[in-house]
Amino acid sequence: MLAAFKDALGGNPRGGSTITQQLVRQRLLPLTTSLTDRKIKEIIQSVKLTQEFPGVEGKQTIITDYLNFNFYGNQSYGIAAAAQGYFGITDLNQLTIAQSVILAALLQAPSYYDLVQNAVEQPNGSLVVPAASPIVQRRNYILEEMRQYRDEGLLRVHTRIRTSCRRSRSRLSSGHKRRNRLLAPQFAEQVREQLAVLLCGVGAAPADCQAVDTGGFKVVTTLDASMQATARSG
DSSP states (O other), X not given: OHHHHHHHHTTOOOOOXXXXXXHHHHHTSOSSSOHHHHHHHHHHHHHHHHHHSOHHHHHHHHHHHHHHHSBOSTTOBSHHHHHHHHHOOSOGGGOOHHHHHHHHHHTXXXXXXXXXXXXXXXXXXXXXXXXXXXXXXXXXXXXXHGGGOOOHHHHHHHHHHHHHHHHOOEEOOTTOOGGGSOSOHHHHHHHHHHHHHHXXXXXXXXXXXXXXXXXXXXXXXXXXXXXXXXXXXX
């Protein structure tokens, strides 16, 4: 949190909440309080939650709940739903290393990194996420971050993951159709960001504001669908 505050003062704002704080914000705190009030309560409840679930097992319980509750884009809530929705996999143990890392990478910006929106349709109708897409670049960044660990065993794991990811292509489940892809994904993400601020207060991000995806709101925008479709086809 202190590092995030320092970056914000330096003109490079970023999220400063821990996984436990994010879980508390999503599941325990009401949306009616002010941003400052919510932040204070978030910190207090995070401490209590950590005390209630101590040690390694406690951390595993917290992160399991976090992964099972989060939004992963493409109308998928929870990592099991994301695995099935994107890859057609119902058993998480069947995920490849590359697929697991990509699902973890989605959490930073699930709508922006949405695999369907980043995919390119192949001649046979299947969808494949290209190596130059934002989500694959994010995946590679996560892998590079692992290089900070100097333990020999972790470095061997890192090498194995890099090799696996380079050899694999992010091919999505055959159940996806091109018509399900957003017409203007960047525009939609901007709308989501503004909606998060309106619903959850200044500084709130879509990933932290559950009401953006579950509130049942009808949002009217200035997007001209016909002109956007013409621009994309050109």
